[in-house]
Amino acid sequence: MVFLNGQFIPEKQAFVSICDRGFQLGDGIYEVIRCYQGRPFRLGDHIERLFQSAQAIRLELPYGRDELAGFVNRLIADVTWDYADIYIQVTRGGAPRVHEFPAQIHPTVLMYVSQGQAVSPITLEQGIEAIIIPDTRGTLCNIKSVNLLPNVLARQAAAEAGAGEALFEREGIGVVEGAASNIFAVRKGVLSTGPLSPYTLPGVTRDCVLQLAKAQGLPVELEFLSREELLTADEVFITSTSKEVLAVTILAGQMIGDGRPGPITLKLASDYRALIKRECGI
Numbered sequence: 001m002v003f004l005n006g007q008f009i010p011e012k013q014a015f016v017s018i019c020d021r022g023f024q025l026g027d028g029i030y031e032v033i034r035c036y037q038g039r040p041f042r043l044g045d046h047i048e049r050l051f052q053s054a055q056a057i058r059l060e061l062p063y064g065r066d067e068l069a070g071f072v073n074r075l076i077a078d079v080t081w082d083y084a085d086i087y088i089q090v091t092r093g094g095a096p097r098v099h100e101f102p103a104q105i106h107p108t109v110l111m112y113v114s115q116g117q118a119v120s121p122i123t124l125e126q127g128i129e130a131i132i133i134p135d136t137r138g139t140l141c142n143i144k145s146v147n148l149l150p151n152v153l154a155r156q157a158a159a160e161a162g163a164g165e166a167l168f169e170r171e172g173i174g175v176v177e178g179a180a181s182n183i184f185a186v187r188k189g190v191l192s193t194g195p196l197s198p199y200t201l202p203g204v205t206r207d208c209v210l211q212l213a214k215a216q217g218l219p220v221e222l223e224f225l226s227r228e229e230l231l232t233a234d235e236v237f238i239t240s241t242s243k244e245v246l247a248v249t250i251l252a253g254q255m256i257g258d259g260r261p262g263p264i265t266l267k268l269a270s271d272y273r274a275l276i277k278r279e280c281g282i
């Protein structure tokens, strides 16, 4: 079953107009929430970010926070997978195509659940390879919008290079984030990640990791690092809802540290797992 505009219906009966502005203009926002044994992790944070994104694109959501959470919970009530991903997409709606906001328009709200893929133990143990590519995006990257063309092309470039992620490098700023992840580095015992800015998504996982680092008393600096600073870091890792905390052991063809996930990455990854266990019981 999927949720579409207030109704729970079979996926095969769920249709969206060809005039939908999400389809024609990329005029929409989304969220991805991981569920562990049927329990959504940090649902409140994801719904809050959906509201932030909606406000940033001047879209009024037709449901309140609690109502949305209720729909999500109903959608996953029968899910038996250990890992499931809830996808929420809200577009400005369907109307004859003009660029400006049409006067009479109702948002399209879609939610569905799919089976989630846990990162394999071997990948966790070895880390992944990432490439670095120029950031061709604009300055609305704090909005979780469905305008994902640069991210799609970046991930495809990574896949073609045999890598697991592509990191965006922005001229004059540094390496800001991944195609679908935030970046962290450890240098001389200090954890770094970019500050909240128009160049990155305020990741829910990033926020959890910053809280876990604080709880450990780990020194943290919120700064973008250059390509050189990342390449010479002791540890590099990415964070996202689906990848959790995952080491990058080869970056732009060079080994990071000794080429294996470092101790701080592994500790934060296991603390993150423990947090999931506390909140979702798995």
Ligand code: PDD
Pocket: 032, 151, 177, 178, 179, 180, 181, 182, 200, 201, 202, 203, 204, 205, 206, 239, 240, 241, 242
């Ligand atoms: N992507 N940066 C970008 C550009 C992202 O697309 C994502 C998440 C993140 C990490 O955010 P979070 O920790 O809240 O998942 C950072 C999701 C998973 C996706 O598009 O599938």
